[in-house]
Amino acid sequence: MHLQYRFLYIMASLFYFACPVHAQQSDSLAVRKLVNEIMTNGAAYENLRQLCSFGPRLSGSSGAENAVQLTQKMLRDAGADTTWLQPCKVTHWVRGNPEKGYLETSDGIRHELRLSALGNSVGSGDKPVCAELVEVTSFSQLKELGEKKLRGRIVFFNLAMDPTKIHTFRAYGESGVGRRSGPSQAARYGAIGVIVRSLASNVDPYPHTGATMYNDSFPKIPAVAISTEDAEWAHRQLQAGRSLHACFSSGAMIYDDVMSANVIGEIRGSLYPEEIITVGGHLDSWDLGQGAHDDGAGCVQAIEIIRTFKALGIHPKRTIRAVMFMNEENGTKGAKAYLDSAIARREKHLFALESDDGGFSPRGFFFEVPDPVFQKISRWKPLLMEYGLYEFALGGSGSDIGYLEKIGTNLAGLNTDSQRYFDVHHAATDRFEAVSRRELHLGAAAMIALVWLVSEYGL
Amino acid sequence: MHLQYRFLYIMASLFYFACPVHAQQSDSLAVRKLVNEIMTNGAAYENLRQLCSFGPRLSGSSGAENAVQLTQKMLRDAGADTTWLQPCKVTHWVRGNPEKGYLETSDGIRHELRLSALGNSVGSGDKPVCAELVEVTSFSQLKELGEKKLRGRIVFFNLAMDPTKIHTFRAYGESGVGRRSGPSQAARYGAIGVIVRSLASNVDPYPHTGATMYNDSFPKIPAVAISTEDAEWAHRQLQAGRSLHACFSSGAMIYDDVMSANVIGEIRGSLYPEEIITVGGHLDSWDLGQGAHDDGAGCVQAIEIIRTFKALGIHPKRTIRAVMFMNEENGTKGAKAYLDSAIARREKHLFALESDDGGFSPRGFFFEVPDPVFQKISRWKPLLMEYGLYEFALGGSGSDIGYLEKIGTNLAGLNTDSQRYFDVHHAATDRFEAVSRRELHLGAAAMIALVWLVSEYGL
Numbered sequence: 001m002h003l004q005y006r007f008l009y010i011m012a013s014l015f016y017f018a019c020p021v022h023a024q025q026s027d028s029l030a031v032r033k034l035v036n037e038i039m040t041n042g043a044a045y046e047n048l049r050q051l052c053s054f055g056p057r058l059s060g061s062s063g064a065e066n067a068v069q070l071t072q073k074m075l076r077d078a079g080a081d082t083t084w085l086q087p088c089k090v091t092h093w094v095r096g097n098p099e100k101g102y103l104e105t106s107d108g109i110r111h112e113l114r115l116s117a118l119g120n121s122v123g124s125g126d127k128p129v130c131a132e133l134v135e136v137t138s139f140s141q142l143k144e145l146g147e148k149k150l151r152g153r154i155v156f157f158n159l160a161m162d163p164t165k166i167h168t169f170r171a172y173g174e175s176g177v178g179r180r181s182g183p184s185q186a187a188r189y190g191a192i193g194v195i196v197r198s199l200a201s202n203v204d205p206y207p208h209t210g211a212t213m214y215n216d217s218f219p220k221i222p223a224v225a226i227s228t229e230d231a232e233w234a235h236r237q238l239q240a241g242r243s244l245h246a247c248f249s250s251g252a253m254i255y256d257d258v259m260s261a262n263v264i265g266e267i268r269g270s271l272y273p274e275e276i277i278t279v280g281g282h283l284d285s286w287d288l289g290q291g292a293h294d295d296g297a298g299c300v301q302a303i304e305i306i307r308t309f310k311a312l313g314i315h316p317k318r319t320i321r322a323v324m325f326m327n328e329e330n331g332t333k334g335a336k337a338y339l340d341s342a343i344a345r346r347e348k349h350l351f352a353l354e355s356d357d358g359g360f361s362p363r364g365f366f367f368e369v370p371d372p373v374f375q376k377i378s379r380w381k382p383l384l385m386e387y388g389l390y391e392f393a394l395g396g397s398g399s400d401i402g403y404l405e406k407i408g409t410n411l412a413g414l415n416t417d418s419q420r421y422f423d424v425h426h427a428a429t430d431r432f433e434a435v436s437r438r439e440l441h442l443g444a445a446a447m448i449a450l451v452w453l454v455s456e457y458g459l
Numbered sequence: 460m461h462l463q464y465r466f467l468y469i470m471a472s473l474f475y476f477a478c479p480v481h482a483q484q485s486d487s488l489a490v491r492k493l494v495n496e497i498m499t500n501g502a503a504y505e506n507l508r509q510l511c512s513f514g515p516r517l518s519g520s521s522g523a524e525n526a527v528q529l530t531q532k533m534l535r536d537a538g539a540d541t542t543w544l545q546p547c548k549v550t551h552w553v554r555g556n557p558e559k560g561y562l563e564t565s566d567g568i569r570h571e572l573r574l575s576a577l578g579n580s581v582g583s584g585d586k587p588v589c590a591e592l593v594e595v596t597s598f599s600q601l602k603e604l605g606e607k608k609l610r611g612r613i614v615f616f617n618l619a620m621d622p623t624k625i626h627t628f629r630a631y632g633e634s635g636v637g638r639r640s641g642p643s644q645a646a647r648y649g650a651i652g653v654i655v656r657s658l659a660s661n662v663d664p665y666p667h668t669g670a671t672m673y674n675d676s677f678p679k680i681p682a683v684a685i686s687t688e689d690a691e692w693a694h695r696q697l698q699a700g701r702s703l704h705a706c707f708s709s710g711a712m713i714y715d716d717v718m719s720a721n722v723i724g725e726i727r728g729s730l731y732p733e734e735i736i737t738v739g740g741h742l743d744s745w746d747l748g749q750g751a752h753d754d755g756a757g758c759v760q761a762i763e764i765i766r767t768f769k770a771l772g773i774h775p776k777r778t779i780r781a782v783m784f785m786n787e788e789n790g791t792k793g794a795k796a797y798l799d800s801a802i803a804r805r806e807k808h809l810f811a812l813e814s815d816d817g818g819f820s821p822r823g824f825f826f827e828v829p830d831p832v833f834q835k836i837s838r839w840k841p842l843l844m845e846y847g848l849y850e851f852a853l854g855g856s857g858s859d860i861g862y863l864e865k866i867g868t869n870l871a872g873l874n875t876d877s878q879r880y881f882d883v884h885h886a887a888t889d890r891f892e893a894v895s896r897r898e899l900h901l902g903a904a905a906m907i908a909l910v911w912l913v914s915e916y917g918l
Binding site for chain 1 (some may be wrong): 494498500622623625627660661675820843846847849850876878879882894895896897898901
């Protein structure tokens with residue numbers, strides 16, 4: 001099998017321009033061989049099991065540092081020509097004492113909240129934040145209420161994800177504004193605390209955390225996410241005309257940045273070693289679950305690409321670099337360090353592909369590339385459709401590789417079937433058991449197919 | 460919203476032929492409205508929860524009869540104009556006493572098996588079947604071994620599902636031959652029992668059952684499925700040169716057929732009530748799990764279609780009939796009764812759509828239709844692509860509606876992303892918790908979109 005493949009590979013190289021039909025056939029066989037190796041012998045799932053067994057990997061935590069060591073070893077075991085750690089200072093936010101909170105109706109019904117401090121938020125200090133709860137569903141409503149209605153209150157951003165958006169990330173992007181900017185927007189009008197509805201597709205009992213970004217112009221006030229069940233409860237009470245008194249405590253603290261690292265392993269290109277193809281995910285995760293889908297999946301898929309090339313004895317023409325970025329969730333400081341290093345070393349970054357939409361069945365790719373490059377890539381679509389990869393669209397690629405846009409890198413993101421993603425995203429339910437082996441491996445297969453084509457033919 | 464929709468709907472009817480662009484736009488809005496209703500207010504998931512809470516629904520069991528009553532009530536609650544039970548005699552196979560079995564190596568290592576009698580198989584009687592185990596991976600290998608090597612032995616069909624087949628049903632179809640025909644093929648050469656490797660995508664500890672079909676020319680011998688973990692263990696022992704002594708008992712019994720029913724509910728068409736569109740799944744399930752994906756999903760999706768038309772006040776031009784077929788798993792006698800009734804009543808069955816590939820994200824449809832009909836349907840593809848429905852292909856539709864081919868019905872099957880299906884298929888793991896609400900509802904949305912287009916424009 002190996003020799004036969006080699007033969008076809010050489011044939012493809014010789015006749016690609018002279019004989020496009022043969023090239024197409026041999027490309028198809030080459031892609032099939034890569035995919036079959038992953039679907040048959042893929043190690044990504046077992047690597048993910050191991051990675052998840054170490055617990056969460058919040059930037060600056062010991063879990064994250066353990067994961068750095070573990071994934072460097074995985075890259076070595078996968079057969080990377082070289083592996084290294086790329087130092088970076090990362091955000092060091094700590095949850096501290098477990099959050100507590102409740103709501104109480106004007107007629108004395110007390111409802112305990114399932115809640116989580118928002119990432120990068122400040123804590124409540126020695127005593128809880130307690131005040132009347134004011135529900136809003138938009139920033140314009142917030143502005144309308146103004147300081148008169150909001151000063152000294154706790155603002156409740158009840159922005160449900162739109163269930164009719166089939167691409168769930170669009171719903172996430174829209175409703176996520178409350179979590180991302182809500183605390184500072186509320187503080188602008190004198191609010192003393194913020195409660196956001198968790199960003200979850202369904203009504204469930206789990207708080208889903210995520211980063212908030214304070215605006216330095218306004219006071220930094222404590223902010224928590226409550227479960228969608230709790231949010232629905234609160235909404236019903238307020239709709240029924242009952243006022244709600246809210247109380248919550250948060251032990252969250254931001255410390256000075258600490259040293260951490262991106263984990264990198266590469267296969268040196270056989271013909272154009274100076275042209276780098278980055279394929280990656282982010283190694284850090286939130287601390288409530290195991291970060292299995294977000295983004296252990298992307299990490300083990302990147303490692304799988306190294307393993308597969310090596311296991312099949314295929315030498316890509318261009319350099320393939322698997323990168324596990326640190327600190328995507330609450331700082332993207334690993335990504336910044338990667339860009340800085342690329343600039344300092346005058347590296348030529350041809351292409352980068354990120355997997356950070358969960359370890360689900362792949363549907364295609366989003367590209368951030370110039371039109372002629374998109375045209376070229378689109379011609380490969382017939383090779384990939386038999387693996388269910390139908391969606392080739394222009395759009396966002398990934399938070400980490402996004403930085404490489406500054407040096408003109410062609411970018412892509414794996415587009416997955418994300419219907420289940422916001423059941424588990426940033427919550428305690430993002431565990432190894434939520435990942436399907438075949439779906440995870442099919443994602444890695446989609447990635448290696450695209451990476452191989454770019455490595456063979458450039459862009 | 461409702462009036463606006465009505466207006467567009469009338470516009471579409473008036474200008475469809477004169478003004479295809481407007482028609483396309485109004486169709487798009489109409490489909491969007493149907494999809495949004497399901498994604499926002501869909502009841503299929505809660506109906507599935509209720510259906511699964513009643514336990515398994517093997518044909519002839521009290522569970523199946525309870526489900527008949529329950530789903531008829533669900534159809535009524537969904538607003539069906541009429542509901543009825545269509546009597547049919549169904550296979551009555553009973554598992555009886557729990558199966559037991561073990562393997563023992565020549566050097567005395569005993570390995571307990573996790574096993575399940577195959578559906579419709581005979582039991583082992585008063586004492587277990589015990590004999591030397593002979594592994595085969597094909598019928599040609601079986602033939603080669605012949606009576607000399609097989610008489611008095613237990614045959615082990617170790618046909619693993621091919622992990623490289625992206626459409627998992629293809630792998631299932633290929634490897635399933637051992638379960639379906641293996642027992643009779645082994646009995647032909649004098650074997651006294653059969654053990655098959657479970658049809659599962661992954662190596663797991665669960666036996667996956669399913670029907671076998673005896674050939675009346677050969678003795679009926681007991682047959683069980685063992686977990687893929689056990690199959691791997693057995694294979695390793697035999698590869699290492701150890702012989703294996705197998706012993707298993709099965710209390711399975713086939714009784715005379717018993718009366719049961721298909722459950723039917725319909726909305727009478729406003730313009731062409733005599734033209735029937737059947738949309739369905741099968742109500743019976745295996746007895747190891749809850750039959751959530753197989754095929755509770757298809758049943759609640761069919762009910763959801765009735766609910767959605769009624770909730771939106773949309774009157775389809777043609778008659779929409781939701782059918783929950785009984786006895787698909789081990790007899791398809793409900794499907795036969797449905798065909799017989801259609802013939803006896805001279806019903807005109809324009810189109811039938813079955814959902815029996817699990818309650819996963821939809822990918823498109825398989826059609827069994829003449830070429831001109833396929834061309835017509837393919838022109839609707841642009842309306843459906845935004846819901847992730849890319850795959851319009853000719854191919855198998857569904858076991859139940861397949862019977863309607865005899866009266867020239869145009870057939871279709873919902874094509875789902877089935878990467879996770881054979882983790883749970885016919886096993887104890889096919890439980891409500893394995894179903895995603897959004898995926899299930901998106902499947903129902905895909906179905907109603909196609910059903911509505913057929914109802915509007917015919918075929």
